[in-house]
Amino acid sequence: MRIGITMEVIEAAGLTKVFNGSLVAVDHVNFSVTEGEIFGFLGPNGAGKTTTINMLITVLKPTEGTASVYGYDIAKQARQVRSTIGVVPQEYTADEDLTGYENIILCADLYGIPRDVSKKRAADLLQLVELTSFKDKKVQTYSGGMRRRLELACGLINRPKVLFLDEPTLGLDVQTRTATWDYIKMLKKEYGMTLFMTTHYLEEADALCDRIAIIDHGKIVTIGSPEVLKNNLGGDIITLSIQQDSDITGLIETTEHVKDVKKQNGLYMIKAENGELTAPQIIEVLRRNGYSVTRLSLAKPTLNEVYLDYTGKSFRDTEESKESFVKQRITLRRARGR
Amino acid sequence: MSRPNGQYAAVLHGLWALTNRDLKKWYKEPILFFISILQPALWMGLFGKAMNLGAVLSSNPAIPPDAAKQIMRQTFGTSDYFSFMAVGMLSFVVLFTTMFSGMSIVWDRRLGFLNKVLSTPVARGVIIFSKVLSATLRSTAQSAIVIIIALLLGLQLSPDFNPLNLLGVFAIIFLVCVGLSSLFVLIAIRSTRWETQMAVVNLLNLPLMFGSNAFFPTRMMPDWLQPAVRMNPVTYTTDALRQLLILNTDVTQLMIDFTYLGIFAAIFASVGIVLSWRYLSK
Numbered sequence: 001m002r003i004g005i006t007m008e009v010i011e012a013a014g015l016t017k018v019f020n021g022s023l024v025a026v027d028h029v030n031f032s033v034t035e036g037e038i039f040g041f042l043g044p045n046g047a048g049k050t051t052t053i054n055m056l057i058t059v060l061k062p063t064e065g066t067a068s069v070y071g072y073d074i075a076k077q078a079r080q081v082r083s084t085i086g087v088v089p090q091e092y093t094a095d096e097d098l099t100g101y102e103n104i105i106l107c108a109d110l111y112g113i114p115r116d117v118s119k120k121r122a123a124d125l126l127q128l129v130e131l132t133s134f135k136d137k138k139v140q141t142y143s144g145g146m147r148r149r150l151e152l153a154c155g156l157i158n159r160p161k162v163l164f165l166d167e168p169t170l171g172l173d174v175q176t177r178t179a180t181w182d183y184i185k186m187l188k189k190e191y192g193m194t195l196f197m198t199t200h201y202l203e204e205a206d207a208l209c210d211r212i213a214i215i216d217h218g219k220i221v222t223i224g225s226p227e228v229l230k231n232n233l234g235g236d237i238i239t240l241s242i243q244q245d246s247d248i249t250g251l252i253e254t255t256e257h258v259k260d261v262k263k264q265n266g267l268y269m270i271k272a273e274n275g276e277l278t279a280p281q282i283i284e285v286l287r288r289n290g291y292s293v294t295r296l297s298l299a300k301p302t303l304n305e306v307y308l309d310y311t312g313k314s315f316r317d318t319e320e321s322k323e324s325f326v327k328q329r330i331t332l333r334r335a336r337g338r
Numbered sequence: 339m340s341r342p343n344g345q346y347a348a349v350l351h352g353l354w355a356l357t358n359r360d361l362k363k364w365y366k367e368p369i370l371f372f373i374s375i376l377q378p379a380l381w382m383g384l385f386g387k388a389m390n391l392g393a394v395l396s397s398n399p400a401i402p403p404d405a406a407k408q409i410m411r412q413t414f415g416t417s418d419y420f421s422f423m424a425v426g427m428l429s430f431v432v433l434f435t436t437m438f439s440g441m442s443i444v445w446d447r448r449l450g451f452l453n454k455v456l457s458t459p460v461a462r463g464v465i466i467f468s469k470v471l472s473a474t475l476r477s478t479a480q481s482a483i484v485i486i487i488a489l490l491l492g493l494q495l496s497p498d499f500n501p502l503n504l505l506g507v508f509a510i511i512f513l514v515c516v517g518l519s520s521l522f523v524l525i526a527i528r529s530t531r532w533e534t535q536m537a538v539v540n541l542l543n544l545p546l547m548f549g550s551n552a553f554f555p556t557r558m559m560p561d562w563l564q565p566a567v568r569m570n571p572v573t574y575t576t577d578a579l580r581q582l583l584i585l586n587t588d589v590t591q592l593m594i595d596f597t598y599l600g601i602f603a604a605i606f607a608s609v610g611i612v613l614s615w616r617y618l619s620k
Binding site: 054057058059079082083085087089090091092093095097098102105106107109110111112154158327330331 | 347348351352354355356359362363366367448449450451453454455456457458459460
């Protein structure tokens, strides 16, 4: 093993899943995830995110193509893959009739972890996700956030090298979502864990992921860090107006880092790199030429623009199986703590 | 890398964890546990005591009491219809417990638990077999309680009953449970709707129960029905249980019962495990 060199933890080549011979859920997808990064799959509902994750965690068999996790082939060495990974599914899969502690021990047993080891780990994990005081309560009494934390603890019981998170904050309120993000960030920071997650929340991908693959209709449309994706759109937007009536488009265009200027209803819309630095420069140039700026605003492109740029603006009416719809409904109901 | 011993231990570890998860839902829920015992007791009390076929004969003044007993003995092998019926009730308990083993796998699929289990290294066959095993253990426990209730309600054990016969009783119950719950789990293995599973189970349940000798002797049934009854595992179960509990044991027939149920259990359990490799993941 090459030590000190970044390693590809997940590699997918031409990964494809076709359901019932005709429904192409994932279409020849290629990507790789390096050690220690948070890699996000972002896309609208029905884009193929969960199908991809289910293939990587060996629950679904690919129709075509291959993928490997830590060098193990997901089809031929599924057993080794399963021992290496941890999974936090989209649904709340903890058994309602068991206590939080019993659920974690059940997960440990499924990995064949001896009881003396699993007891200790369960205690540590319950501490980590702050459920120690609720560990002997049945899961049916848990709130959405507590259930999500319990799923997280279960996914970590085998000390996985890669953790797969499918829509980790689906249906959670803002506070719980932010708290969940903190847990995810901590896993990366403290344990150097590699994380693969799917989400359809843009701000989530932006806040957590080192790199994002935007997937739509089963195909990856772009991959990159949130910053690069945003910069590819053409940079920040500075909007300003001046007291005087004259057209200063030419003057602004010559300023460094300005890419494009448009005049609209007396407002100048300026596309520029590093808006925070460019805006003062523009003000300075204008002041030196005797113009005074009356108002100015700076907008950074959000992943929202990137996303819409790639996936189109319309809402999708995707066909979803009754099964996944029911699962999602149950998940949302539990998230709200019923 | 491969350490056979460690792997066998891991298989048993996972098997017991999943089995115990299903069992806990039953024994840790006092109401459910109580109902699951009350139900066969009610059946026995109402069906066996109220529908007393013996009384049809004994209360008829045209039939002398001795002749009535004689007819009963010739028909049911014992003059006491309740004893005949109570043993049939044991088969009934087994059938009803095992039919739900398929339901829980449908729910596990629906709630996403199955997917989570599938992403762990636990062997695929173990997932299926844990359902079979939990249904088996549950029926065995329920059957033991039903036998006690039946004794309290007046089950007459055969004169040559030997406490060792109980081992035979539980061996029979074990075999038929493994076979039947494998069958019901097999039906459920691809199912995503519990409604469908419920309909199929109900459809199968009636012929399995009444197309057997559990409540009525086979040879008095219509000719067209008898071959079907003779293929029904419930028939062999009930016959073996009657021989061990209330009748004089016919060793040859008992061996045939054991063999038939053994083959039944082996075939369905293996088919279940083989299909789980193919069909649990899509």
